[in-house]
Amino acid sequence: VAHDLHREGAVALEDLVVGQQRELRLRASEAVRQQADVGHGRRRAEQLAEPVTLTGVAPTGGTVVTLSDDSASSTTPASVTVAAGSTTATFTVTTVAVGTNTTVTISGTLSGVTQTATLTINAPTLSNLTMSLASVVGGASSTGTVTLSSAAPTGGAVVTLSDDSAFSTTPASVTVTAGATTATFTVTTTGVPAITTVTITGTFNAAKTAS
Secondary structure, three states, X not given: OEEEEEEEEEEEEEEEOXXXXXXXXXXXXXXXXXXXXXXXXXXOOOEEEEEEEOOOOEOOOOEEEEEEEOOOOEEOOOEEEEOEOOOEEEEEEEEOOXXXXXXXXXXXXXXXXXXXXXXXXOOOOEEEEEEOOOOOOOOOEEEEEEEEOOOOOOOOEEEEEXXXXXXXXXXXXXXXXXXXXXXXXXXXXXXXXXXXXXXXXEEOOOEEEEO
């Protein structure tokens, strides 16, 4: 996306980038032609604080850039001020846990010109599935634990469970409560005619197995 700007004796919004670096470039111009480009980046769900950067120093009184986002899963301050004589300022975007990957558009506006960049809030994935006992006598039970890569979102995270044996019973699912990263479940077994290996599978945005 590109915008051709004509500014005279003003500070113009040139670029807003959210990602490994989020930069907001402002250029003081004297009747010169400028071009604005949108950059993109990605971050995991967390509290993010990165600089906005000016191509030239802010004027006396500073430069106020209006900020906004389009998602209920993120909170962006209403504005950020680049102090007079400075070239950088920082602002923090706070995110919450989400159930699916969520793309947020962050907007910065100055002198009627708006530039946008995207921020991806990553949902947790199933990072591990373990059993408390790797071997049991037929008829005994074992406790399984599912672990998410990050906290479960509001409403919790339902991990689907299954096994591949007629000699074991695994619940259909287990729920990791909101804000938690682990949950446990019980696998029961019956008597077997010979040593039998059972594979337990859990799925939530990724599949993990334990046997």
